[in-house]
Amino acid sequence: MAMAAKVYCVQMVNMLGYDVLFQDVDLVWYKNPLEYFYNHDNYPDFDIYFQDDGNHALFYAPYSANTGFYYVRYNDRTQYFFNSLLLAGDLILSTHSHQNALIALLNEHASMYGLRVKIFERHTEEFPGGFSYHRMSDFMKELARGEVHPYIFHMSWTHNKDNKKLFFQQMGEWYLDDRCVGTTANELGVSGHESMIAPCCLSEPNVICHYRDKPSKIPCTDSPPIDKGGQSFW
Numbered sequence: 673m674a675m676a677a678k679v680y681c682v683q684m685v686n687m688l689g690y691d692v693l694f695q696d697v698d699l700v701w702y703k704n705p706l707e708y709f710y711n712h713d714n715y716p717d718f719d720i721y722f723q724d725d726g727n728h729a730l731f732y733a734p735y736s737a738n739t740g741f742y743y744v745r746y747n748d749r750t751q752y753f754f755n756s757l758l759l760a761g762d763l764i765l766s767t768h769s770h771q772n773a774l775i776a777l778l779n780e781h782a783s784m785y786g787l788r789v790k791i792f793e794r795h796t797e798e799f800p801g802g803f804s805y806h807r808m809s810d811f812m813k814e815l816a817r818g819e820v821h822p823y824i825f826h827m828s829w830t831h832n833k834d835n836k837k838l839f840f841q842q843m844g845e846w847y848l849d850d851r852c853v854g855t856t857a858n859e860l861g862v863s864g865h866e867s868m869i870a871p872c873c874l875s876e877p878n879v880i881c882h883y884r885d886k887p888s889k890i891p892c893t894d895s896p897p898i899d900k901g902g903q904s905f906w
Contacts (some may be wrong), residue, residue, distance in 0.1 A: 675764050675768075675769065675770040676761065676764065676770070678694075678739070678770050679754070679757050679758055679764070679770055680758070681694070682694050682744065682754060683754040683755065683757065683758045686744060686746055686750055686751055686754050687751060687754075687755075689746055690746055691709075691743070691744060691745050691746050692743070692744040692746075693705065693706060693709070693742075693743050693744075694739075694741070694742055694743075694744070695740065695741045695824075695826075696740035696741065696826075696828075698740065698826065698827040698828065698830075698833070698836050699740065699741060699824055699825065699826045699827065700824065700825050700840070700845045701823070701824050702821065702822055702823060702824060702825070703821070703822075703823045703824075704823070705743075705799075705823040705824050707823075708798065708823055709721065709743045715790050717788060718745070718788045718789065718790035719744070719745050719747060719749050719750050719753075719787055719788045719789070720742060720743070720744050720745070720750060720753070720778075720787065720788070720789055720790070721742060721743045721744075721790045721791075721792065722735070722737035722738055722739070722741075722742045722789070722790070722791050722792065723737075723738040723740075723741050723742070723791075723792055723794075723799050723801050723826060723828070724736055724737075724738065724791050724792060724793060724794035724796075724801075724803070725737060725738040725771075725803075725828065725829065726738070726794055726801065726802060726803030726807075726828070726829040727829065731772055732771075732772075732775055733775075734779060735775055735778050735779065735789060735791055736775075736791065737771075737774065737775050737778060737789070737791055738771075738801060738826070738828055739770065739771040739774055740826055740828050741799070741801075741824065741826050741828075749781070749785060749786060749787045749788070750787070752781070752785060753777065753778075753781045753785075753787055756777055756781065757770075757773065757774055757777055760773050760777060763776065795808065795811075797811075797820050797821075797822055798822055798823050799822060799823060799824060799826070800815070800822050800824075800825055800826070801825070801826040801827070801828040801829060802826065802827055802828035802829025802830045803828075803829050804825075805825075805827065805829070805830070805839065805886075805887055806829060806830075806886075809887065809905060812887035812905075813887070813905075813906075815887075816843070816844075816887065816888070816889050825843075825845070827839060827840060835898075838880075838882040838883070839882075839886060839887075841878060841879065841880040841882065842879065842880060842881050842882050842883070842886065842887075842888040842889065842890075842892060843887060843888060843889055844877040844879045844889035844890075845877060846877055846878050846879075846880075847873055847874045847876075847877055847878070848872060848873065848874065848878070849871065849872050849873070849874055849878075850878070851871075851872075852868070852871065852872035860872075877889075881894070881895045882895055882898075883895055883896065883897055883898040883902070884896065884897055884902070884904045884905065884906075885897040885898060885899055885902025885903055885904060885905060886898060886902075886905060887905050888905060888906070891904075891906040892904075892905070892906070893906060
């Protein structure tokens with residue numbers, strides 16, 4: 673089960689005594705985010721760091737932590753936290769979400785055991801996500817023009833993986849050759865010991881316009897809107 677796998681991989685590495693940076697695949701790096709967390713000028717006194725999810729519904733209260741990108745410092749508090757999350761499989765199954773279970777335990781462990789939780793403000797420049805993409809058009813224009821320099825961009829807060837791909841394409845963050853999508857190495861003529869990088873990874877992004885009302889690297893004014901009555905981003 674994918675939800676449980678997201679717990680196992682972090683808990684096992686944490687138990688071995690290591691700090692952990694966890695991320696989903698709907699994310700691009702502009703700079704190495706580990707440099708931020710290794711810099712002791714950047715909130716060094718916290719145990720675990722999350723992006724703000726953007727969704728502030730009651731079931732995410734009080735932290736609204738996004739579990740698609742987070743950093744964990746190894747110590748007794750985080751070790752106990754992830755052991756507790758590992759044992760909360762019933763909560764994950766009943767809520768159909770490891771995120772809901774994790775946030776519930778964050779509240780408990782911060783209150784009872786002193787776990788120090790840092791949630792980056794959702795307007796932060798360093799770690800933008802889907803909230804920025806869908807709600808902060810001025811920031812996204814600055815990003816497209818290279819006027820801001822975040823560490824990563826996380827296409828969270830987005831309806832499905834198909835839309836995430838389309839949005840990455842028009843943001844100029846899609847570097848996969850189309851012929852490699854849904855294609856095996858054998859079909860590409862790549863043997864078992866050869867890398868898939870050369871045939872599949874593009875040196876320049878494949879920028880494709882899809883929707884005029886969503887952020888894009890280039891003006892997509894001739895494309896349809898995805899939202900009814902959506903105005904052009906540019």
